[in-house]
Amino acid sequence: MRYSAGHKLETKEKLLQSSSLSAKKTGFSSMGVDGLMKAIGLSGAAFYSHFSSKDDLFAAIVERELCQSLERLGGQGKQDRERLERCLKLYLNMAHVEQPELGCALPALGAEIARSDIVVREQAELWICKLQESWAQILESDSLAWAILSQCVGALVVARMLASPKIQQRVLNSCHEEIGQQLAASRVQ
Amino acid sequence: MRYSAGHKLETKEKLLQSSSLSAKKTGFSSMGVDGLMKAIGLSGAAFYSHFSSKDDLFAAIVERELCQSLERLGGQGKQDRERLERCLKLYLNMAHVEQPELGCALPALGAEIARSDIVVREQAELWICKLQESWAQILESDSLAWAILSQCVGALVVARMLASPKIQQRVLNSCHEEIGQQLAASRVQ
């Protein structure tokens, strides 16, 4: 082998990272294999040494991204409400609206995941359910966990569609405020 | 003119309707001009008698769809909470999850709208704000209106990513239930 043992792993990792960013920014279907490889300094044909098809790459991106989202949002081990509220504040943030490439894949790739084949959706379901379970444990409410998750994803989808930063900010503030009230209500209950 | 006066309008309307359904189902970027025209029994070249470019069509689809969503959800003239709650029940429904082509454009095209140029996003903002204002009037709360709107859109994005109908249903039920509590809380306040 003309290349070192770890080289393939490194290349694949670089490709995954670069592709994930691009997919969240411009949409997966809008990316070409050639452009993806050029972005990491390789030719288009080299792509097929790492993935059998473009769809195969998408499955890998989804798994990687959702695993990462779970780490960021659900955390490992026991959590508490305070840490959850800090996560929500980071999630419902203008920086997150303006930089989809650095943020959660659910608002950015949700529609494309929804249109993927069953294998990808089962992967997505796995990680999304893990995140929901993590939140449900903290909140002691299954339905509240689903509701807040949906609201966070929706807030970013809605805000990113808007043209003016002021209204985007108002969407984020509103969701943050209303979630705060839901959390407070669930605490005294 | 070899074609009747209303012919062009009818054809354009048929094209808009057919394209809107396809866009919500498979995503706008995945559609080809040729396929869109074949779907209404015309050749691909005839497209350019109605729209100057594919992007021009997307702008028209967004305007048409969001205007329609406003009619369905915001209604014209005065509304009341009961009618709003009936709308939410229809929105947070498995039929809506399973048939994106018949439903709201916000969950289906949100990410693509977000990536469009400023003109499209200004259009989107216009209609979304009208819807929010309509709800805010009923609910007597700006932030609650934004929060519920986000939650509804997010619920559909999340549910459609999932593989199993049972969990999809649970997402819808959870959001419906939690929104119900938010509405009740805002009523007594």
Place this chain on the structure above:
DNA sequence: GTCTATACGCCGATAGAC
């Protein structure tokens, strides 16, 4: 593992006949 070269189809868009 990566390269160049290439196959082959679909893409958006235009030209010109009717």
Place this chain on the structure above:
DNA sequence: GTCTATCGGCGTATAGAC
């Protein structure tokens, strides 16, 4: 307004040299 024919580019994917 719609058609057929066509252009030039880019899409995914493969073949074979190194």
